[in-house]
Amino acid sequence: MSGHGAPANDVSSIKAQGLHLRVAVVAASWHEEVMGGLIDGALRAAEDAGLEIELVRVPGSFELPVAAARLAPHFDAVVALGVVIRGGTPHFDYVCSAATTGLTEVSIRTGKPVGFGVLTCDTEDQALDRAGLEGSSEDKGYEAFAAAVNTVAALRGAGA
Ligand code: DLZ
Numbered sequence: 001m002s003g004h005g006a007p008a009n010d011v012s013s014i015k016a017q018g019l020h021l022r023v024a025v026v027a028a029s030w031h032e033e034v035m036g037g038l039i040d041g042a043l044r045a046a047e048d049a050g051l052e053i054e055l056v057r058v059p060g061s062f063e064l065p066v067a068a069a070r071l072a073p074h075f076d077a078v079v080a081l082g083v084v085i086r087g088g089t090p091h092f093d094y095v096c097s098a099a100t101t102g103l104t105e106v107s108i109r110t111g112k113p114v115g116f117g118v119l120t121c122d123t124e125d126q127a128l129d130r131a132g133l134e135g136s137s138e139d140k141g142y143e144a145f146a147a148a149v150n151t152v153a154a155l156r157g158a159g160a
Pocket of ligand 1: 028029030059060061062063082083084085086089091092095
């Protein structure tokens with residue numbers, strides 16, 4: 001999946017409308033350089049949207065769904081950040097599948113948007129290229145935050 005066709009990730013309307021959304025960012029701790037970029041991206045998006053966030057760190061991406069499940073009832077949206085790098089062990093598939101399925105379930109069960117900022121890459125270089133760092137071609141932390149808050153705004157606009 002490439003970034004081709006992605007939306008603009010513009011969060012300025014959240015600030016312009018004065019929407020005071022409560023957003024929790026839950027972030028795994030494996031691959032700290034990449035995680036630093038993803039978290040900074042989410043924080044930049046929060047600032048652009050005029051929002052403060054609650055940041056919760058968990059050990060690995062496998063723990064993201066349970067943290068999101070506990071946080072979602074108390075927030076308008078949750079943004080989940082993690083990076084899983086294929087390493088020649090079956091763990092890659094298990095962790096990716098658990099994170100993806102678990103976060104989807106949380107979102108549907110709670111009715112709260114969950115921004116999916118979990119990178120699943122073959123190499124650390126691929127992850128660094130998506131982490132919103134200097135020289136990166138993509139900024140997935142920012143994108144995941146924008147997706148979550150813009151979904152809240154769209155649903156509110158529809159009266160939901
Ligand atoms: C075990 C594991 C492995 C092999 N790789 C990663 C990874 O690349 N990224 C990540 O976020 N977590 C990884 N983990 C840890 C699991 O997510 C989880 O924290 C442990 O299995 C303990 O439950």
